[in-house]
Amino acid sequence: MNILQLENVQKAYEKHIAVNDVSFNVPKGSIFGLLGPNGAGKTSLIRIITTITRADVGQVYLDGEKLNSRHPEQIGYMPEERGLYKKMKVGDHLMYLAQLKGLSKIKAKEEITYWFKKFDIEDWWDKKVEELSKGMQQKIQFIATVIHRPKLLILDEPFSGLDPINTNLIKDEIDELHQNGTSIIFSTHRMEQVEEICEHIVLINQGKNILEGKVKDIKNQYKKNLFQIDFEGNLPNDIHSFATVKDQKKNAIVLQLQEGQDSNKILRHLLDKGIIIHAFNEILPSLNEIFIRQVEEQNNQI
Amino acid sequence: MNKLGLIIKREYLTRVTRRSFILATLLTPLAFALFFVIVGVIFSYESDDSKRIAIIDEGNMLEKKMRDENNLFFKFVDTELDILKKNFDDFDYDGILVIPPIKDIMTKDHTVYYYSDKQPTLDVETLIRSRVRNSIRNYKIDQLELQRDQLEAINTKISLEPEPINESGEDASKITGAIAAVIGGVMGMIMYMTVFIYGMMVMRSVMEEKTNRIVEVMISSVKPFQLMLGKIIGVGAVGLTQVAIWAILIPSIGFLVQIIFGFNSSPNMPLPTEGAEINPDDAQAMAAMVLAELQSQDWLMILPLFILYFLGGYFLYSSLFAAVGSAMGDDLGEGQALTIPITIPVILAFYIMFVAIQAPNSSLAVFSSIFPLFSPIVMPARLAFGPPIWEVLLSVAVLIGTSIFFVWLSGRIYRVGILMYGKKVSIKELGKWMFYKD
CATH class of the missing domain: 3.30.70 (Alpha-Beta Plaits)
Structure with a gap:
């Protein structure tokens, strides 16, 4: 069973073809690496999957269903370039993002409390975002991404700008989510992280899918x-x-x-x-x- | 609550709870009040300074008549000027007014002299000139043995009374035009300022979201159009709140100031004109007329229309500002050129508004109050002049249609712009973005 299926997806901006006939499947419950050099079309693909943009040609299925406007609530996306409203209080900010993901007020509060406890940051609720260090803000980013318990989690360079301690903390959380059955797409050009974490990968270059499969199989194939x-x-x-x-x-x-x-x-x-x-x-x-x-x-x- | 509602709520609440907003909203009327108080104090201060003035009237043209006024005390003396000047300090006068006798009764110019160690203030000078002028006038009348009532009859006061052609038409009083111009000017001014202030606020906020990179997180949950519309509505609500608070605070503070300090909030400057003193009865009648005129305006029509134009103009321009904001990079200066095409029509409309006040039915005014880029500023200025209904209806319809179209159009630019980084964008490019597929 696949959580995500891409069939011959194509996307062009003016004269530039960002995604050229890409097909791959993300098995349910797997950690999936979306690899490629800078400018390969990874972000364009992710934007199609997260319904930010639409494919010109081809189909995308989430959990067997054609991608539609209700799906963003089932996807958690942490973009590479991420930010927060600096003037907002941490608690209010998470409440806002959680409600935008379709959570009720009560449910949102419950989830935030859960994560605050987990990260041992219960006194952060009334802090302003701008008072937090960059690493602390990354934690908030992560909570915002997973707060609605998405079926599919898309992390674009999740460790960029993180210190080793926070990297491990987030890695552990990714592991735990994986154990609980969340499917995770992990987009990066840092290969050592992929080897460590991913089971499946797809390699994109110049908008094309050039390699796809289980990490073990690919390694065997190229040994x-x-x-x-x-x-x-x-x-x-x-x-x-x-x-x-x-x-x-x-x-x-x-x-x-x-x-x-x-x-x-x-x-x-x-x-x-x-x-x-x-x-x-x-x-x-x-x-x-x-x-x-x-x-x-x-x-x-x- | 739906997502648009959530966005509006956040945009609104984060702004109105910000300390800078609360301060600006409350302090602006206070600053006005303070300004009036200071101006009032300045003007009343001058008249606190009491003066004793000696008058040497050799020809006895004033017949020893000179009323004391405020803090000015006049005294006719027979002492020689030289003696007075020599013992100026002992006599305790502040000034000596010397009125030389008139030799030729037909002369039109006459000079009087004011000796003092200080320059006479403007109000003192004005008062003395006008008093002496009246006295000399009376003196001449007597000398020439003219009939006073005949003289009075020479001056004919002409008033122009506008009358409608049709019996049923509205009877406009002679100050209708002036009052309508003031109402129109104030409304046009408010429109002009709000479009700029809140339009710019939308633009800055869009830029901030883009440079903050929060926008990509946001649009993975909501459509870019929802985000833009939510922001425009939220900021618009902030604007309405601020204007409403000012509309209540400014007049009430002004009223309080008047009561507490006991002077008019618009101090009547002593104008150095040669005119005679204003008849207090005339002033009262004038005030009553203005009041009646204000009451006779069709506020039930003007106010809702004003709000309609406010909303239309605001949506139209702030959506354009949002589109431009989305195209700007981290550098405000670099994108400044993009705002020029938006600010030019606003400024043009502002100038046309003045024409519309003077000639509300000129073809320029009529055209501009229907043309949607100008109408939000020009039409409110014309409303008090009672423009034809069909013009108002047409203008409102065109404005609403254009606003909706512009919001949609800006949304198409916005959705591309907010994801575009590190690229200097030209107007031409903005045009292309409109036709991008999703």
Whole structure:
């Protein structure tokens, strides 16, 4: 079951094509990475999903339903460029945003109290937004995004401008929401965060979908059969007949196996020779590498 | 509560509860009052200064008659001027008025001399000139042996009484035109100021939301059009509140000031004219006439129409200001050029308004009071002159239609503008945005 389905979505501004025939599915309950370099069309896509703009061509389905004007209440969106009304009191501000998301006054108050307790900021209600530090404001932003318990949460560069402590705090909250079944779209160009958090990704470049799938599958697809072995002892000379040596240090070696070769065979051979193996790892390509390779490949084609 | 309502409520409440709003709303009438008090004190202060003035009237043209006035005390003396001047301090006079005898009775110019160590103040000078003039006039009449009543009869007072052609037409009194001009001028002025003040307020607020980046959070919950309309209505309500408070406070404070300080809030400046003293009976009759004229105005028609034009003009212009605000970047100066096309018609309308007051039925006035960019300022100025009903109806219809159209049009620019960053925008580009798809 998919929480979000995009079918051949297209969007053009004047002469510039921002989104060019993009299709992908976001499985329900997953953490989904929407990746792409700056200007790839991520924000344009998000604006279509959040009903801020409409696709010129193609369809978007939220939870099986064609996107309509009632859907914003089921989506929580934290834009990359985010702000608050500086002169408003924190409590009033959250009440306002929560009610705009369709919450009743009572329900909104309940939820705010819950989050204030959770973040241990119960005395913030009457503070003005401008009195808060940037990190504190980010917390308020986050609360505003999730206060209506959205089915789908869209976070655009959620950690930009956050210190490590707040980053962890928000990460934990994202985890918890994920545990509770919220589907999360995570838009970023910071690959290490994606690897850490996301299960599925789609890679967008120049308005086009160039890669999509489970993180594990993609990594497997792009692996080069590289293995790193940490060892003690003298390597046998016939190791070259098993695989190509890519890198060799005193107690570590990187081997590339031929397609179809069995890694167990090498391991067994080395053990037979009396070498002590400390570690035997397959080196999977980082998403960063795949990302750069794919983007460059596509850009070269044009 | 629906979303538009929530937005209006926030826009309204955050503004009216702001300290600066409360201060401006309350202090402006107080500042007016203070101004009048100070002006009043200044003028009454002068007359506190009592003066004793000696008069040397060698030709006895004044026949020893010179009424004391306020703090001016006159005394006819026979002492020589030289002696008086020498012992000026001992005599305790503030001034010496010397009236040389008139040698040629037919002369039209005559100079009197005022000796003092201080310049005579304007009111003293005016009073002395007018008194002496009247006395010399009487003196000449007697010398020439003229008949006083015949002389009076020479001056004929002419009054022009406007009369309608039709029997049924309204009988306008002679001051109708003046009163209507004042009412019209005041209304046009209020319109002009409110359009600017609150239109600019909308523009600044839109810019703030954009530079704050709150706008993207907002429009993931509400439509850009709702946000814009909510803001316009909210700020408009703030404007109505402020104007209403002023409408109550300014006259009541003025009234209080009059009671407490016991002088007229519009101090009658002693005008240095050569005219005779105003007959107090005339002044009273005038006041009664003005009052009657004000009462005879069709306020039941003028006031609702005024509010209608206020709303129409406000919606029309503030939506344009909102559209321009949405296109502006962080830099107010850079976007200033975009406001020029909006401010020009407002200023033009303001000047046309003065023409409309003087010639309410001229073709320029009629055209401008129907043309929707001018009508919110020009038509209210004409209302007191009783313009033809069809003109008013047409003008209102055109204004309402145009306002709705402009709000819609501005909404189309706004929705693109608020998401457009880091780009210097030209008017031409704004035009293009209107045709963008959602």
